[in-house]
Amino acid sequence: xxxxxxxxxxxxxxxxxxxxxxxxxxxxxxxxxxxxxxxxxxxxxxxxxxxxxxxxxxxxxxxxxxxxxxxxxxxxxxxxxxxxxxxxxxxxxxxxxxxxxxxxxxxxxxxxxxxxxxxxxxxxxxxxxxxxxxxxxxxxxxxxxxxxxxxxxxxxxxxxxxxxxxxxxxxxxxxxxxxxxxxxxxxxxxxxxxxxxxxxxxxxxxxxxxxxxxxxxxxxxxxxxxxxxxxxxxxxxxxxxxxxxxxxxxxxxxxxxxxxxxxxxxxxxxxxxxxxxxxxxxxxxxxxxxxxxxxxxxxxxxxxxxxxxxxxxxxxxxxxxxxxxxxxxxxxxx
Numbered sequence: 001x002x003x004x005x006x007x008x009x010x011x012x013x014x015x016x017x018x019x020x021x022x023x024x025x026x027x028x029x030x031x032x033x034x035x036x037x038x039x040x041x042x043x044x045x046x047x048x049x050x051x052x053x054x055x056x057x058x059x060x061x062x063x064x065x066x067x068x069x070x071x072x073x074x075x076x077x078x079x080x081x082x083x084x085x086x087x088x089x090x091x092x093x094x095x096x097x098x099x100x101x102x103x104x105x106x107x108x109x110x111x112x113x114x115x116x117x118x119x120x121x122x123x124x125x126x127x128x129x130x131x132x133x134x135x136x137x138x139x140x141x142x143x144x145x146x147x148x149x150x151x152x153x154x155x156x157x158x159x160x161x162x163x164x165x166x167x168x169x170x171x172x173x174x175x176x177x178x179x180x181x182x183x184x185x186x187x188x189x190x191x192x193x194x195x196x197x198x199x200x201x202x203x204x205x206x207x208x209x210x211x212x213x214x215x216x217x218x219x220x221x222x223x224x225x226x227x228x229x230x231x232x233x234x235x236x237x238x239x240x241x242x243x244x245x246x247x248x249x250x251x252x253x254x255x256x257x258x259x260x261x262x263x264x265x266x267x268x269x270x271x272x273x274x275x276x277x278x279x280x281x282x283x284x285x286x287x288x289x290x291x292x293x294x295x296x297x298x299x300x301x302x303x304x305x306x307x308x309x310x311x312x313x314x315x316x317x318x319x320x321x322x323x324x325x326x327x328x329x330x331x332x333x334x
Contacts (some may be wrong), residue, residue, distance in 0.1 A: 036069035041240065042084075042092040044077040047267045049282050052259040053289065054093075055117075055266045057248030064142070066240035072266070077149075082162070085109045087229050091241060095150045096220025096305050103319045108228040111325040113242050113295040115249075116221035116288045118214040121154025124182060125189035125196055127207045134162040134211060143174040143187035150221075151191045154213040157308045161216040196283035203277050219308065220301040220325075221288070231326075238329045242295065246330075249289050256283050297325045 080092035085107030103141040153264035252259040291325035
């Protein structure tokens, strides 16, 4: 059975909901007689517009085409990587540093699809603050969610790239209140995701300068992980999931408004949220997914990530990078 083209006519909605049958974009996984294999795909935090390609992969039937019935669940990525490592979960979306830290603990996780092509962490500051390069962070008070996770790793990579250390500035642990902390003048700069908080600040008419980690150092970011046992015993399952997710990414890149409408079915409150802000967050994410080969994992980004973790003392010794990731499963084998 052939599913509909990814380039679909948009605009067939009623009261903010997708009138799926009228538009011809019903969730096609429900319309096939093919027995579907259930799979749990774990993502961090909670359902969010930034996971739109995953929702598209299911709603548009790409997963069903591969014989998969994907169930989404959410938990902190540190927990997800542990569960994948002991094969209690088959797949998760986690950041690249979590893979190397897990491998250092003996957990046999393997990164098989680069979802984000570059690190999305950045620093934002009011245009009046004169903070336009990493060197300008010296002596400043900078809000950060905490000394953990991708935000901290990215920030350390950024200041390391210009020879600064944490002793050269003040870090303020503020949780996920960056918009408030910056707009209310509580901090001079904040560590953010480049596709998110700048959009929210712009909506508040609070113009900012953004310093992207990706403009200074290329690091491995979020991607799909599995474990060595799954790769050994069921490599075709991995390929099938990857193919469906790549189709989801491609469709989102081609038609972000369609992806936005589909996401309303998965993200609680999205239909009632500020559409302009949420759609702009989605469109700001597109550049992080674009690539000559979607899903390809850059070996140099892994080298750079390991160097950052070693410099931070989070890794005591290098790990086997060749065993930590693979691009082999991007290939479509007949």
